[in-house]
Amino acid sequence: MTLRSARLLVLLAATALAPPASAKDGFVLDDEVAICAGCHGEDGVPVDPEYPAIWGQQYFYIYTQLRDYAAGRRENEIMTGVAAEYDKDQAKQLAEHFAAQTWPAIPSQAQDGDEALANTAFTAAQCSACHGKWQGDSRIPRLAGQQAGYLSKTMHDFKTEVRMNAPDMSNIMKQYDEPTIEAMARYLSSLVLH
Structure with missing residues (x-):
């Protein structure tokens, strides 16, 4: 330290x-x-x-x-x-x-199969209805390029109701198992918006 x-x-x-x-x-x-x-x-x-x-x-x-x-x-x-x-x-x-700052470039790479598993989960939960193309919009956070570890922790916190400020997210995340959550986190983290 x-x-x-x-x-x-x-x-x-x-x-x-x-x-x-x-x-x-x-x-x-x-x-x-x-x-x-x-x-x-x-x-x-x-x-x-x-x-x-x-x-x-x-x-x-x-x-x-x-x-x-x-x-x-x-x-x-x-x-x-x-x-x-x-x-x-x-x-x-x-x-x-x-x-007002520029979004940082955080190196991240999805694993084989992450995109397909993540997109299946996103479609089932209609994630794009709020999150659009993952760039964020006012009250909705940007997810593209966010740290995979943070995304995974956040999804788990919603799933276990540790995080309580978005009840709909808790209901959605309860549907997903560990491999799906990790695939979603890695895939979102790997997205680069231009």
Whole structure:
């Protein structure tokens, strides 16, 4: 663990223990972005395969997730405490900042058979009715090129109802077994939008 990572963990632990605030005192966008970069990457490529790429993600989706973490509708040992510090305007500033960035190129490759299995699952659940061509749209997140580890974790969290801020997704994910979820995650991660 680097010294920077250790400092970040201490900062995040202190943040998680702090009582929720209506607005973060001394909020400076660049400083908050630097904190976010500790996990989500200074160049948009997250430091862990289970962390989402947020550079270039949909504005309203980012904003909603921050508010859901703050309200306890979505939980994460780091993000719940971090998001609870921001008021609506601060969450909007962060969402605007990250949405304005260029989506990072994260190398990923699907395995043989992933595309067919994923497309069968997508068709059965009518995923394209909301997710379209996987590029995202306002409240719907971009999935194309997202980290496979994060997509897999998210689908499992919906399936097991760990993540509760999209009940329809929980119902859909309960249909799928482990190989199907992993195939969907790898396939979506491998998609490159032009």
